[in-house]
Amino acid sequence: MELDRRKRQVLRAIVEDYVASAEPIGSRTLARTLGLGVSSATIRNEMADLEALGLLDKPHTSAGRVPSDRGYRLYVDELMEPRPMDEEAFRRMRLLYLRQVREMDYLVAQTLKLLSAAGDFLAVGIGPGVRQARLRRLDALEAGDGQVAMVLVTDHFVQHRLLELPDGMDASGLQRSLLALSRELQGVSLERITRTTLEAVAREIKGRMHDELLSFLHDCLAASEEQIRIAGTSHFLAQPEFREPGRIREAVQLIEQSGALQELLLEASGQAGVRVRIGEETSLPETRELSIVALGIERQGEVVARFGLIGPKRMDYARALALAEEVFRGLEQAIN
Amino acid sequence: MELDRRKRQVLRAIVEDYVASAEPIGSRTLARTLGLGVSSATIRNEMADLEALGLLDKPHTSAGRVPSDRGYRLYVDELMEPRPMDEEAFRRMRLLYLRQVREMDYLVAQTLKLLSAAGDFLAVGIGPGVRQARLRRLDALEAGDGQVAMVLVTDHFVQHRLLELPDGMDASGLQRSLLALSRELQGVSLERITRTTLEAVAREIKGRMHDELLSFLHDCLAASEEQIRIAGTSHFLAQPEFREPGRIREAVQLIEQSGALQELLLEASGQAGVRVRIGEETSLPETRELSIVALGIERQGEVVARFGLIGPKRMDYARALALAEEVFRGLEQAIN
DNA sequence: ACGTAGCACTCTCATACGATGAGTGCTAAA
DNA sequence: TTTAGCACTCATCGTATGAGAGTGCTACGT
Numbered sequence: 001m002e003l004d005r006r007k008r009q010v011l012r013a014i015v016e017d018y019v020a021s022a023e024p025i026g027s028r029t030l031a032r033t034l035g036l037g038v039s040s041a042t043i044r045n046e047m048a049d050l051e052a053l054g055l056l057d058k059p060h061t062s063a064g065r066v067p068s069d070r071g072y073r074l075y076v077d078e079l080m081e082p083r084p085m086d087e088e089a090f091r092r093m094r095l096l097y098l099r100q101v102r103e104m105d106y107l108v109a110q111t112l113k114l115l116s117a118a119g120d121f122l123a124v125g126i127g128p129g130v131r132q133a134r135l136r137r138l139d140a141l142e143a144g145d146g147q148v149a150m151v152l153v154t155d156h157f158v159q160h161r162l163l164e165l166p167d168g169m170d171a172s173g174l175q176r177s178l179l180a181l182s183r184e185l186q187g188v189s190l191e192r193i194t195r196t197t198l199e200a201v202a203r204e205i206k207g208r209m210h211d212e213l214l215s216f217l218h219d220c221l222a223a224s225e226e227q228i229r230i231a232g233t234s235h236f237l238a239q240p241e242f243r244e245p246g247r248i249r250e251a252v253q254l255i256e257q258s259g260a261l262q263e264l265l266l267e268a269s270g271q272a273g274v275r276v277r278i279g280e281e282t283s284l285p286e287t288r289e290l291s292i293v294a295l296g297i298e299r300q301g302e303v304v305a306r307f308g309l310i311g312p313k314r315m316d317y318a319r320a321l322a323l324a325e326e327v328f329r330g331l332e333q334a335i336n
Numbered sequence: 337m338e339l340d341r342r343k344r345q346v347l348r349a350i351v352e353d354y355v356a357s358a359e360p361i362g363s364r365t366l367a368r369t370l371g372l373g374v375s376s377a378t379i380r381n382e383m384a385d386l387e388a389l390g391l392l393d394k395p396h397t398s399a400g401r402v403p404s405d406r407g408y409r410l411y412v413d414e415l416m417e418p419r420p421m422d423e424e425a426f427r428r429m430r431l432l433y434l435r436q437v438r439e440m441d442y443l444v445a446q447t448l449k450l451l452s453a454a455g456d457f458l459a460v461g462i463g464p465g466v467r468q469a470r471l472r473r474l475d476a477l478e479a480g481d482g483q484v485a486m487v488l489v490t491d492h493f494v495q496h497r498l499l500e501l502p503d504g505m506d507a508s509g510l511q512r513s514l515l516a517l518s519r520e521l522q523g524v525s526l527e528r529i530t531r532t533t534l535e536a537v538a539r540e541i542k543g544r545m546h547d548e549l550l551s552f553l554h555d556c557l558a559a560s561e562e563q564i565r566i567a568g569t570s571h572f573l574a575q576p577e578f579r580e581p582g583r584i585r586e587a588v589q590l591i592e593q594s595g596a597l598q599e600l601l602l603e604a605s606g607q608a609g610v611r612v613r614i615g616e617e618t619s620l621p622e623t624r625e626l627s628i629v630a631l632g633i634e635r636q637g638e639v640v641a642r643f644g645l646i647g648p649k650r651m652d653y654a655r656a657l658a659l660a661e662e663v664f665r666g667l668e669q670a671i672n
Numbered sequence: 673a674c675g676t677a678g679c680a681c682t683c684t685c686a687t688a689c690g691a692t693g694a695g696t697g698c699t700a701a702a
Numbered sequence: 703t704t705t706a707g708c709a710c711t712c713a714t715c716g717t718a719t720g721a722g723a724g725t726g727c728t729a730c731g732t
Binding site: 099100101102103106139141142143145147149151153155156157158160161162163164165166187208211212215233237238243244245248249252253256257 | 480485489544551
């Protein structure tokens with residue numbers, strides 16, 4: 001059965017009503033708001049057909065209809081009208097992406113701030129990991145008062161650690177060793193720098209500083225991969241789907257132990273571009289009642305940043321897509 | 337009326353029972369568990385007296401007793417038995433504080449990890465602000481590929497920003513200007529570095545880099561003061577007091593918009609040493625059902641780091657105090 | 673003066689029940 | 703193909719009811 005014009009109209013109206021109200025839609029109200037000259041019985045028939053096609057669900061016998069996952073999918077793919085982005089949010093994004101900053105941690109954090117301010121979504125983001133980052137410089141900055149700041153610079157982020165020099169040690173030896181390593185490994189992906197390489201260098205450094213240096217480098221190689229950032233928790237939890245105490249607990253748990261969110265984000269933002277995953281499509285049991293609009297930013301063929309806008313399946317897809325596409329355009333341009 | 341031995345026993349038993357069970361305590365069960373050879377009627381009389389003294393509350397006529405704020409206070413000050421710290425957690429703290437790291441952001445983050453692993457508390461922490469930090473070095477590290485990493489080092493933390501150099505600009509001029517400023521302001525508290533000072537320096541830098549430099553320095557001067565760090569949210573939210581949907585929403589909101597938490601922490605950790613604030617004593621309406629065990633770390637007469645263990649008033653004060661005291665000892669020693 | 677037994681009273685919580693109202697599916701007629 | 707009408711389903715809400723826990727008070731014993 002192909003969808004005729006009216007069926008599409010009905011489906012679209014149901015999705016949009018439901019997105020706005022979070023209440024199942026009945027035939028009577030729909031007949032009124034739709035404003036075609038047809039009665040509720042006619043709408044009921046159309047609804048029954050849409051349900052048979054798997055595009056609508058019934059919470060229970062007498063509660064009105066709700067879009068199914070496939071219903072949302074059809075809506076997103078064919079029925080939805082793209083919406084231009086909020087003017088103010090657009091302006092702020094432009095301002096951010098036209099700057100000179102190339103530090104991904106900073107860009108991710110700022111972008112999440114903008115995203116969570118612009119809608120009711122849970123905004124998540126993750127910067128480049130060791131795979132995508134190339135070593136640019138490794139240095140030790142004498143900081144006076146017996147202290148030294150170790151700094152590791154890559155093309156996407158910077159890491160640092162402020163240390164107290166052990167008695168009798170001076171910073172210049174440390175700096176020489178690090179700069180030597182720096183020159184040697186210039187441009188190499190962090191992923192390819194192995195523990196044994198580091199140990200060879202660290203061997204030149206004696207005593208307690210040896211351990212601290214190794215610890216710092218080790219943290220640099222391990223870090224950032226797992227640092228998913230999250231913003232907009234309270235918007236998200238304010239959604240009516242989390243009104244029951246059980247659901248809200250689940251949601252809090254999902255956010256706290258961010259492993260599942262991270263998996264969701266990585267899966268959904270596999271390649272460059274914007275993508276939508278709805279309900280069951282997320283393939284994670286914890287998120288089967290949620291949807292995500294995700295995007296990956298590529299540079300030289302590698303995904304260096306990922307963002308996701310997460311909400312209940314009932315989320316405002318048009319707005320989320322507008323935001324995501326703008327972030328995609330802006331960041332890709334800024335970086336490349 | 338002075339508290340005789342038995343009243344103290346009863347109060348202590350009620351607090352400890354309630355801490356363990358989160359259920360109001362009735363006279364019958366208490367008479368049994370207390371194991372004095374007295375009947376429930378006698379316990380009832382004692383309870384009535386304790387209530388008259390303002391040490392116990394009744395949720396409603398037939399629900400057993402619950403400690404009041406003053407009851408908890410008396411328990412903490414006089415009745416509680418200090419508990420030694422968990423062996424494993426103690427070992428880990430020692431390991432952290434014996435290291436060479438002097439970077440407060442790192443120490444705060446690691447400490448919070450340990451604290452939130454060691455109990456059911458919401459652990460909060462905050463590092464030194466501009467008041468406490470003295471400028472040590474300001475530098476621009478050439479990072480190849482037309483990029484430069486600006487680095488600001490103080491005696492407590494490091495800030496950085498990775499920037500793309502505008503066309504035709506080279507890093508060495510930038511570096512010269514920053515190092516000059518660095519020498520000039522060496523050892524000056526960040527608080528005393530004014531916007532006009534910065535502008536004078538930034539004037540030497542032309543074009544787009546001017547704005548970025550100012551933005552970076554401005555962020556450095558503004559930053560870290562408001563970066564309260566939070567760990568252990570899920571432990572905290574799992575407490576039975578947050579079972580109702582309304583309460584959990586409140587708690588989430590409190591955590592999300594961390595302003596109240598920060599205020600609470602600043603007030604409670606006013607000076608060096610460990611302090612306890614119970615319920616109404618917190619003087620913030622949002623936290624009148626919570627308690628905090630807080631500590632401030634001093635260096636040269638200034639508080640450079642603050643930590644708090646937050647829970648419902650029914651929290652395990654003995655454990656929280658043991659943890660807090662250990663952090664206090666360890667960090668004060670490490671820093672000074 | 674202190675401790676205890678007994679008892680009436682209060683309050684919450686769980687359960688059951690019926691009324692209400694929204695919404696559906698089906699049938700028959702236009 | 704559309705519509706009016708109607709029986710039926712189901713969640714929700716308010717009320718009543720009973721059980722259970724706990725208190726406060728009184729009277730009595732030591």
